[in-house]
Amino acid sequence: MNLRLAAAFLKRDFKNQANYRVSLVLQLFGATLSMAILFFASRLFSADLAPQLRPYRADYFTFVLLGLAFHQYLGVTLYGFSGCVRQAQALGVLESMLVSPTPPWKIVVYSNLWNLTLVTLQVFLSLVVAVALFDAVFPQVNVVSAAVIFVLTLLALLPFGLISAGALLAFRRGDPISFAIASFSGLLGGVYYPVSILPDWLQHLSQIIPVTHAIEGIRQAMLKGAGLGDLKVPLLVLALTAAAGFPLAALFFNYALRKARREGSLTYQ
Amino acid sequence: MKTEPSFPTVAPGRTVRGIEAVGLTKIFRTPGPGPLPFRRKEVLAVSDVHLAISPGEIFGILGENGAGKTTLLKLLATLIEPTSGEAYLEGVSLREPSAARSKVGYVAGERPGLFGRLTVRENLEFFAALYGLYGPSLRIEELSARFGLDPHLDRKMNHCSSGIRQRFVLARALLPDPRVLLLDEPTKHLDPRFREEMVGSLRQLSREGRTTLLVTHDLQEAKSVCHRAGWMAAGKLTEVDPRGLGSGRLP
Structure with missing residues (x-):
């Protein structure tokens, strides 16, 4: 990772966002309102x-809080990269960036750094507010496991984001894989309820979605203090997804880039 | 300005420096009539272009809208892949896009491609980073002084006139100190005074030994600044004598 280049992209997007301070504050704290709704709704049942x-040793509020936090990352990773490409095309800046020697994939990845940073801040603030105002309890937190799951989740989802950006460049529309993952992760990923309440066949289906393992892993680490040894399955699934995803994403992104260059559509929406 | 004593002819020879194109061709395949996706129509945008432009030369490209001028520039800027043919920028093949791009300063004709809510300085700093220039204050000061951007450095791009933006665009193209410049109507939007200044800058860049391919619709500008010129029609480039431009002797 080129830290200086990453800093340049972050600075650019921060300065840009600083023009909309109210929007920035609302984005950061807007989740608090949804959290309040969730908190009161969760009081309906113990x-x-x-x-x-019971296996999670947590109430519904704390349980769903972690699910929603990770679901936010899913959105930013799956659609953030293609969103940045779309925005750069709309502003007309993609062309001026692509004539620089910086490889296009780096431009796409670094363009989404700000969104990832913002979501991280949002999630952190949400957790702080949840503990401070809504009595959320994390009985046993294993910080190392949570950090490893977090990083592996980003690495596992990033290839899908790159594929989505490539699909936009090549076909000028989103890709069906990211759409399927985003749609089905809400239903099958265990965001709002434990996967165990699903019918058997849906439980099996849920296991092929990396998000299911990411959310389960983070819950085990944040609620039960699970160590890395206890998280073999989620760690393995996420690591394998990342290992298989990166070469595939690189191949597809290069194909998409060449197709767009061949058709002359690289910088157009 | 016609200070260069001799200009190489347009030929499929190979120069080590400057710009060279050998049989550069671009055919776009666009959706054809009817609902069937495999029925494609072919559009010849650039046809068998041979170019050899030496360091320090300004080569003007003229032609009507849709003649293929911008496509030729985009081919050389690696934004579009040629269907056939080869081109070299300072001896680097377009088949190595990243290496070729490091030789080029590019000014797009259609849109300036800048961040409107950032200041002129912030824009320059960001693009400097893309070119691998870190801590570029000196370079930015130098270019700002050269293009009269000093008083505007801390103004947001959205608040700058189109003339200032156009000067910014040229300054940005020069950030990496490129040996090759691909300029698509760089004097567009400029009032006569700034236009004259820009023409002066192009001459200065030529004296510095930079190779320039200049797309323009302005015959007088081409006549006054270009060492050589070409007329583009239906993708074909024919060399014309720039001294004859504006006298009704175009192909």
């Missing part, structure tokens, strides 16, 4: 009424 939550 853990006793939801035995599927």
Whole structure:
């Protein structure tokens, strides 16, 4: 990673965003409002009424908070990269960036750094507010495991984001794979409820979505203090997804770039 | 300005420096009539272009809209892949896009491609980073002084006139100190005074030994600044004598 280049992109997007301070503050704290709604809704039932939550040693509010936090990363990773490409095309700056010697994939990846930073801040603030105002309890936190799961999740999802950006360059529209992952992760990923309440066949289906393992892993680490040894399955699935995803994403992105160059559509929407 | 004593002819020879194109051709395949996706129509945008432009030369390209001028520039800027043929920028093949791009300063004709909510300085700093220039203050000061951007450095791009923006665009193209300049109507939007200044800058860049390919619709400008010129029609480039431009002797 070229830290100086990354800093240049972050500085650019921060300065740009600083023109919209109110929007920035709303983006950062807007989640608090949704959290309040979630908090009061979760008071409708206790853990006793939801035995599927017992293995997590947490109430529904804390359980779903972690699911939603990771779901935010999913959105920014799957659609953030292509969103940045689309925005650069609309502003007419993609062409001026692509004539520099910086490789196009770096331009795409670094363009989304600000969004990833912003979501990280949002998630961090959400957790702080949840603990401070809504009595969220994280009984046993294993920081190392949570950090490893977090990084592996980003690495596992990043290739899908690059494929999505490549699809936009090549076909000027989104790709069906990212759409499927984004759509089905809400249903099958265990964001709002434990996967164990799904019918058997859906439970099996949920296991092929990396997000299911990411969310399960982070919950185990943040709620039960699971160590790396206890998280073999999520770690393995995420690592394999990343290992298989990067070469595929690189191949597809290069193909998409060549196709766009061949058709002369690289810088057009 | 016609200070160069001799200019190489347009030929499929090979120069080590400057710009060279050998049989450069671009055919776009666009959706054809009817609903069937495999029925494609072929559009010949650039046809068998041979070019040899030496260091310090300014080669003007003229022609009607849709003649293929911008496509030729984009081919050389590696934004579009040629269908056939080869081109070299300072001896580097377009088949190595990243290496070729490091030789080029490019000014797009259609849109300036800048961040409107950032200042002129912030824009220059960002693009400097893309060119691998870190801590570029001296370079930015130098270019700002050269293009009269000093008083505007801390103004947001959205608040700058189109003339200032156009000067910024040329300054940005020169950030990496390129030996080759690909300029698509760089004097567009400029009032007569700035236009004259820009023409002066192009001459200065030529004296510094930079190779320039200049797309323009202005015959007088081509006549006054270009060492050689070509007329483009239906993708074909024919060399013309720039001294004859504006006298009704175009192909």
